[in-house]
Amino acid sequence: MNAREEVLARIAAAHSAAPPPDLPYEEISREYRTTSDSAIETLTELLIDRLVDYRALVRQCSADDLDGTIAEAVSDRGAHTVVVPTGLDSSWTAGLSGSVLTDGLSADYQRTISELDSVDGVITGCAVAIAETGTLILDSSPGQGRRVLTLIPDYHLCVVFADQIVADVPQALVRLEATRPLTMISGPSATSDIELNRVEGVHGPRTLEVIIVSPSTGSGHIQRSS
Amino acid sequence: MSDASERSLSLSKGRSSTSSDRMLPPTSPRGVGNLRGEDRFPVAARRTLADTQLRRNLGKATTTIRAKRAQVVAELPDWEQLREAGRQLKVHTMAHLPDYLAQLESAVIARGGVVHWARDANEANAIVIDLVRAKGVDEVVKVKSMATQEIGLNEALEQEGIAALETDLAELIVQLGHDKPSHILVPAIHRNRAEIREIFLREMADADPALTDEPVALAGAARQHLRRKFLSAKVAISGANFGIAETGTLGVVESEGNGRMCLTMPDTLITIMGIEKLVPRWQDLEVFLQLLPRSSTGERMNPYTSMWTGVTPGDGPQEFHLILLDNGRTAVLADAEGRDALNCIRCSACLNVCPVYERTGGHAYGSVYPGPIGAILSPQLTGIEDNASLPYASSLCGACYDVCPVKINIPEILVHLRAKHTETYAAEHRVPSAEASALAAAAWVMSDRKRWTYALRSGRLGRILGRKRDAIGEVPLPLVKQWTDARDFARPPKQTFRDWWAAEHGGDR
Numbered sequence: 001m002n003a004r005e006e007v008l009a010r011i012a013a014a015h016s017a018a019p020p021p022d023l024p025y026e027e028i029s030r031e032y033r034t035t036s037d038s039a040i041e042t043l044t045e046l047l048i049d050r051l052v053d054y055r056a057l058v059r060q061c062s063a064d065d066l067d068g069t070i071a072e073a074v075s076d077r078g079a080h081t082v083v084v085p086t087g088l089d090s091s092w093t094a095g096l097s098g099s100v101l102t103d104g105l106s107a108d109y110q111r112t113i114s115e116l117d118s119v120d121g122v123i124t125g126c127a128v129a130i131a132e133t134g135t136l137i138l139d140s141s142p143g144q145g146r147r148v149l150t151l152i153p154d155y156h157l158c159v160v161f162a163d164q165i166v167a168d169v170p171q172a173l174v175r176l177e178a179t180r181p182l183t184m185i186s187g188p189s190a191t192s193d194i195e196l197n198r199v200e201g202v203h204g205p206r207t208l209e210v211i212i213v214s215p216s217t218g219s220g221h222i223q224r225s226s
Numbered sequence: 227m228s229d230a231s232e233r234s235l236s237l238s239k240g241r242s243s244t245s246s247d248r249m250l251p252p253t254s255p256r257g258v259g260n261l262r263g264e265d266r267f268p269v270a271a272r273r274t275l276a277d278t279q280l281r282r283n284l285g286k287a288t289t290t291i292r293a294k295r296a297q298v299v300a301e302l303p304d305w306e307q308l309r310e311a312g313r314q315l316k317v318h319t320m321a322h323l324p325d326y327l328a329q330l331e332s333a334v335i336a337r338g339g340v341v342h343w344a345r346d347a348n349e350a351n352a353i354v355i356d357l358v359r360a361k362g363v364d365e366v367v368k369v370k371s372m373a374t375q376e377i378g379l380n381e382a383l384e385q386e387g388i389a390a391l392e393t394d395l396a397e398l399i400v401q402l403g404h405d406k407p408s409h410i411l412v413p414a415i416h417r418n419r420a421e422i423r424e425i426f427l428r429e430m431a432d433a434d435p436a437l438t439d440e441p442v443a444l445a446g447a448a449r450q451h452l453r454r455k456f457l458s459a460k461v462a463i464s465g466a467n468f469g470i471a472e473t474g475t476l477g478v479v480e481s482e483g484n485g486r487m488c489l490t491m492p493d494t495l496i497t498i499m500g501i502e503k504l505v506p507r508w509q510d511l512e513v514f515l516q517l518l519p520r521s522s523t524g525e526r527m528n529p530y531t532s533m534w535t536g537v538t539p540g541d542g543p544q545e546f547h548l549i550l551l552d553n554g555r556t557a558v559l560a561d562a563e564g565r566d567a568l569n570c571i572r573c574s575a576c577l578n579v580c581p582v583y584e585r586t587g588g589h590a591y592g593s594v595y596p597g598p599i600g601a602i603l604s605p606q607l608t609g610i611e612d613n614a615s616l617p618y619a620s621s622l623c624g625a626c627y628d629v630c631p632v633k634i635n636i637p638e639i640l641v642h643l644r645a646k647h648t649e650t651y652a653a654e655h656r657v658p659s660a661e662a663s664a665l666a667a668a669a670w671v672m673s674d675r676k677r678w679t680y681a682l683r684s685g686r687l688g689r690i691l692g693r694k695r696d697a698i699g700e701v702p703l704p705l706v707k708q709w710t711d712a713r714d715f716a717r718p719p720k721q722t723f724r725d726w727w728a729a730e731h732g733g734d735r
């Protein structure tokens with residue numbers, strides 16, 4: 001018997017010695033909340049509260065002001081060179097005065113690790129954001145880039161559109177494709193390993209800044225539920 | 227509410243050590259890994275209890291984390307419903323392990339990964355060594371992983387001349403301090419900032435002599451120390467918090483970004499996962515991603531969670547190996563009353579609330595799995611005879627059960643394992659244990675009123691023993707010592723209750 005056969009045979013032996021209870025998948029209790037009727041304004045406020053709690057920086061703007069807000073954030077940070085993933089809306093970086101490098105998803109167009117290590121920051125979008133937990137989820141689709149892109153630079157500027165914000169974890173998972181490389185980010189990297197004191201900034205970006213984009217002027221009062 | 231009714235009826239109840247035992251799955255082998263301590267718990271605990279610095283560090287840390295957990299758990303109105311869903315998901319998964327393992331395996335292979343199976347620690351270590359050698363490297367970076375600690379992977383690699391660099395800050399502190407981890411989540415919980423600074427200055431060649439003991443400065447030193455290693459690493463080794471059968475997706479939950487570094491920078495990734503870490507479907511993660519961070523670090527969500535499925539061209543490691551590990555897990559599965567220990571998601575909430583763990587620390591348990599969960603998991607993985615003292619390392623207060631995110635009834639399993647230990651002992655020894663003899667003697671004494679009254683009066687003799695500190699500690703007599711070396715007794719009163727009653731109310735005896 002090879003190891004695979006033997007481990008499976010052992011499980012069968014264990015199950016026959018101590019038959020497990022019959023609990024079909026469909027009958028698993030799911031009494032927890034999977035929906036929310038909070039308005040988008042409420043979810044946005046909650047997301048901001050959570051992000052600030054993680055000591056992330058937060059800005060809000062309307063879709064019309066996005067390029068200006070990005071330029072302002074990058075300039076306040078003092079970042080001269082930033083890297084962006086392919087597929088990022090080029091208008092987002094139109095207002096930047098420094099240089100903008102692009103990193104591709106295919107190996108031919110990728111920046112080297114030392115290039116990524118020398119830029120001042122990275123700008124990306126995201127796939128979905130969870131209000132309750134203050135979590136941004138990147139799934140490596142265009143405009144979000146491969147996983148190392150948001151790991152090596154010390155400053156990550158992430159743009160979240162209001163319609164990407166969901167109430168809680170269950171609503172977020174529904175929107176995602178599991179087999180894509182996924183990164184869930186809740187605040188800057190941190191450790192609590194020294195006397196359980198939270199310290200921001202170990203190996204990932206030490207500064208996380210989030211721009212939350214509300215729909216363009218005039219549509220700000222539309223109520224939506226997620 | 228009635229957990230008893232939810233539990234399975236065991237057909238194997240009362241199974242004695244007969245020939246059928248030979249058919250049962252083997253426990254983890256001796257001589258490898260870190261599941262067995264050198265000393266019995268009472269001996270090791272006595273040693274750690276004497277370390278006042280350790281007790282201060284632990285007391286401070288566990289108090290902090292208990293408060294944080296309680297606060298974020300209270301925020302969720304459906305916490306109990308999530309716990310119940312988590313429990314049922316685990317129970318269901320354990321009953322369908324072969325199907326889910328096969329499903330996971332084919333999903334990983336379909337996405338370009340390679341799947342290996344390991345019967346035990348030795349086999350898992352050998353697979354890793356072969357894979358690392360094939361890459362021609364003598365250094366690997368590691369994400370904190372209980373499974374690799376359990377099988378003693380670092381030690382096995384070292385014997386082959388391969389250096390395994392721990393990249394989690396706490397694991398790094400433990401590794402540089404030539405120490406052992408003492409907590410599932412915060413392995414260096416027994417060290418304070420001043421001790422950590424000393425270790426860094428002594429062991430890190432690139433540490434700044436002016437390094438202070440501020441946590442920010444210490445974390446900065448670790449960042450600097452590890453960064454060059456990350457950027458040049460060729461092979462990484464990780465564990466997995468979850469393996470999703472439906473999609474073949476693996477997940478690592480972490481805080482520092484060292485996990486992301488290991489999971490995305492090197493060309494080759496080797497992941498070792500216990501066969502019990504399975505989750506049936508992608509959407510089921512909605513339960514565990516709410517339960518785990520709040521239970522373990524007391525956060526609404528941990529800073530980083532990485533999920534990957536096989537290999538993705540242009541993103542992350544282009545060679546991926548998954549090792550599915552048994553190492554005694556199937557032996558646990560064969561015990562209807564003990565197998566829920568496999569449902570553990572390694573959050574460590576039970577350690578933080580345990581009055582025993584809080585005082586003795588993790589080293590006293592001898593195994594990499596300390597605290598209440600360790601007291602039920604380690605003896606089952608190794609066989610009760612190799613960790614016989616652990617089921618007794620508890621006051622059965624039940625705090626661990628209350629906080630467990632998947633509702634493992636730890637006190638009930640502790641009692642079950644104590645019974646199992648007693649039965650095993652009785653089966654193997656012709657002379658009854660001290661406890662059994664004492665109980666037999668007590669039965670004889672208590673069955674007669676006269677004998678009982680005299681026995682109670684003789685209890686006053688105990689006053690002689692407890693003179694010094696008004697309590698009776700260890701009594702250096704055969705049989706009695708076994709019982710008293712871990713228990714203090716109140717000094718008996720001068721008069722028994724019966725004698726007092728007779729004196730106050732007169733005659734009737």
